[in-house]
Amino acid sequence: MNFYVAHISPLQRARVHKGACPQCLEGQGQEPLPKNAKGRTEWSKSFATAGEARAYMMKTFARYKSLGMCPACNP
Numbered sequence: 001m002n003f004y005v006a007h008i009s010p011l012q013r014a015r016v017h018k019g020a021c022p023q024c025l026e027g028q029g030q031e032p033l034p035k036n037a038k039g040r041t042e043w044s045k046s047f048a049t050a051g052e053a054r055a056y057m058m059k060t061f062a063r064y065k066s067l068g069m070c071p072a073c074n075p
């Protein structure tokens with residue numbers, strides 16, 4: 001199992017996902033947002049554990065308004 005961080009800069013939002021999450025698809029997926037001014041989802045490299053992904057998210061996207069774990073896949 002790999003874990004990834006989805007980050008959407010214009011929304012200042014980041015989420016940790018399991019690679020198997022339908023929204024993640026091993027870092028290839030995209031949350032259901034239009035590719036317009038709201039921005040598109042970008043993905044981090046893979047992490048071996050949810051804890052590592054979370055630590056990366058907290059450090060790298062500390063300035064974002066919304067950080068958390070994906071409620072769909074519950075990493």
Ligand SMILES: [Zn+2]
Pocket residue numbers: 016017018021022023024070071072073074
């Ligand atoms: Zn997810």
